Amino acid sequence: MTGLLLIYPSCLLHIIESSRDVLVSVLKDLTDMQQQPDGAFLEAPKVVLMAHNPQSRLFQQWSYKVLEADQMAGDSKRFEEEEESTEILVCCVLSALQKLSEHLEVSKAVPGSVLDESPELIVSQTVLNKLLTRDELQTPQQHLQMYNSPLNIIMNAGQLIRSLATL
Structure with missing residues (x-):
């Protein structure tokens, strides 16, 4: 299991990289x-x-970093007034994590020291707080319910589509 736990003043971001069973x-x-x-x-x-x-x-590897409020100066400038879609906010988080990962790969340093030296690589707390309010994102319980639900596949749907296409 590898990943990163970022502890913000108002929320947590936990990235877990492991097998499906562990997740x-x-x-x-x-x-x-x-x-x-x-x-x-x-x-x-x-x-x-x-x-x-x-x-x-x-x-x-798995690591963590406790972020102080002063490390996120300017964090909310871009996102305070703009109302971004959930997709854009998720892409911002994933993009920031990708940049952090690339920086870690090049520098071979631990995330804590990299984030201290390059605070621009910190995933925005403002974005995370906005994502936590979005109903489009599932709770762990909702995700598990969907994961454990059987797929409802209509077996003759393909035949119906083919027969409509030949009319």
């Missing part, structure tokens, strides 16, 4: 923790992206 297990644990009486610290987790067959890992 599903983490989502089950999150769901269970939310249902516990003391699970209030996980206010509203959201699943931004689950890729089951990535070409390569972004991070070669």
Whole structure:
């Protein structure tokens, strides 16, 4: 398992790179923790992206970084007034993670020191906070429900489409 945990003043961003079984297990644990009486610290987790067959890992080890409020100076300038679509916000997060990963690959440093030296590589807390309010992103429980639901495939749909096309 590799990944990165970024701890912001108002939220967390946890990137987990592992097998599908481990990812599903983490989502089950999150769901269970939310249902516990003391699970209030996980206010509203959201699943931004689950890729089951990535070409390569972004991070070669698991690490974390606690970010201070002063490290994010200027963080909200671009996103304060603009109302961005969920797709654009997700792309901003993924793009920032890709840039951070590329920088780590070149410098061979740990994420904490790279983020201290290059704060422009920090994923925007403003974007993350906006994503947490979006209904389009699933909660861990919603994701697991969809994951465990059978596919409803209509077996004769292809025949119907072919017969309509020949009319």
